[in-house]
Amino acid sequence: MRKLTTDEIKKYELNILLDIQSFCVKNSIKFYLCGGTLLGAIRHHGFIPWDDDIDICMPRPEYIKFLQTYQSANGYIAKSNFLKNWDAPCAKVVDPSTLVDSQISENETGLWVDIFPVDGLPSDIDEVSAIYKKCNFYRKLYWNGHAISGTGRTRFHRYIKYLLKPLLNLYGLQRISNQIEAIAQKHPYENADYVGIVTWGLYGIGERMKKQEFECETKGVFEGHEFPIFSCWDSYLHGLYNDYMKLPPKEKRKTHSMNAYVKL
Template sequence: MRKLSVEEIKKEELKMLDVLMEFCNNHNLRCLLVGGTLLGAIRHKGFIPWDDDIDVCMPRSDYEKLIKLYENEGQKYQIYSGERNGIFYPYAQLVNINTSMDIRYSENAEKKLWVDILPVDGLPEDMEMVKNVYRRCSFYRKMYFLIDAKLGEGRTEFKKYLKYLLKPVAKLIGKRYCVNKIIDIASENCYEGSKYVGVVTAGIYGVGERMLKADFEKTVYVEFEGKKYPTFSCWDSYLTGIYQDYMVLPPEQKRQTHGMEVYLDD
């Protein structure tokens, strides 16, 4: 297998993004840039220079239709999700099955090069209740990632040693339990009946993820790596909510990648 350069990784991810967008367009499903990918589109008109993945989001109903409609058999690009094949994520991924990966901080040996597909769920109107939703999800998300965490690896010495204490506890809880709890929490507020919505199952930014549904459902197009891709009309308030002054570059010590090595079977 051939090791891909960072630029080759990004080119392959762009191919995957276009495959996903074409499928969603053909089936009238909304698929929108979100998170760091959206930030890259606005600030850099492409990938954040030190970033190495792509995130999209979909209303929960469209997300569920995608999982049912997308044909995996014989396809180079496949949908991985708990609903399809028991993969333990609270969201879906489009993956290139001809790749394998080694990630510095993870022991997940079955990881493939991916595009994250994140469902958008309803959120409460009361901000304290919103905080509670994200707080509970964050707990189970941390437990989940600890299960695959590599012992002796970490961005700080404290985190390295803390893994030795917490990983056995996380393994007792188990991935499936963590994933089910996150999905249960995200499903407490129905998308269709909510005034506010946001990415919950992978909502690492907390309450800053929340958007007015009326604004989220208005689509605009932004430039990303020389092409136009859809996102939601409230992208400015969304990016401000999760990054604050999002046009200012972070200090160099915070410009972190996933630390992944990707290998392609030609």
């Protein structure tokens, strides 16, 4: 195996994204750039310089359609809780010719593009907040179940994992993921006036968008290619990052702490 440089990692991930876009265009499946990838498209017209992954999202009905039909011309593989070949409440498309050795998680994989389902949300903001708090609780359990024992920012975090991991694995990470999915789908996308990434919605109520604006598509440039973005990208990025055009301090410019290799 040969270790990949950061630039090579980004090139591999961009190729996965282009493969996904090609399939979605041919099969009339909607997707949008989101999260840090959308921020990168708006602020840098490509990857955030210190970032090393790609995030996209799909309305829940499109997400299911994609997972049921996706076939790659380049050998990429879709993984998800829905397909029963991954235990997270979201999906990813993986390049099996690569291997990622994460320094913080036992969940090894090839280089990937994350795909997050967008679900319906209620109009009442307090209900929205409660949904995200519940999902956040279960997500923390899920992360601890996959974390490498003895790792963490503090001594407490490093040693508590020795106790938590066996209990969480006994309970079942798939079961935790199913609970997150159930919470996220309580308000069907088709009937909702508001939507958001819920299963992996790290920013709480800041994730919420008006469905009418979310479904209105425009274009953004990412690494020299045009990709679809939702029309409410400005309010969405404010909800996630506040003053998103301002660069964060250097100590907050974090990557996924991974080493990636290509199989020879």
